[in-house]
Amino acid sequence: MDGKSSEKSQKVRNEFKKLSMEEKLGTLFELEMMTLAQGFEKLGECSISIANRIFEAIVPSEKETQDKQEGAQ
Numbered sequence: 003m004d005g006k007s008s009e010k011s012q013k014v015r016n017e018f019k020k021l022s023m024e025e026k027l028g029t030l031f032e033l034e035m036m037t038l039a040q041g042f043e044k045l046g047e048c049s050i051s052i053a054n055r056i057f058e059a060i061v062p063s064e065k066e067t068q069d070k071q072e073g074a075q
Contacts, residue, residue: 021029 018026018029
């Protein structure tokens with residue numbers, strides 16, 4: 003971690019310490035929801051990538067089809 007990130011993290015921790023218990027719980031809940039949303043987004047991206055690879059493996063591309071047709075002639 004570089005100095006800038008460390009300073010930023012320290013600033014966030016100091017601000018968090020100043021919050022009331024209710025504000026801390028609300029902030030933690032909000033951060034967890036953001037983390038879950040980002041996780042699901044990444045999972046969706048990975049699923050799409052895997053689906054594309056499977057599709058490409060099953061369905062030949064136009065270029066492959068044209069190359070095979072030209073080779074047969």
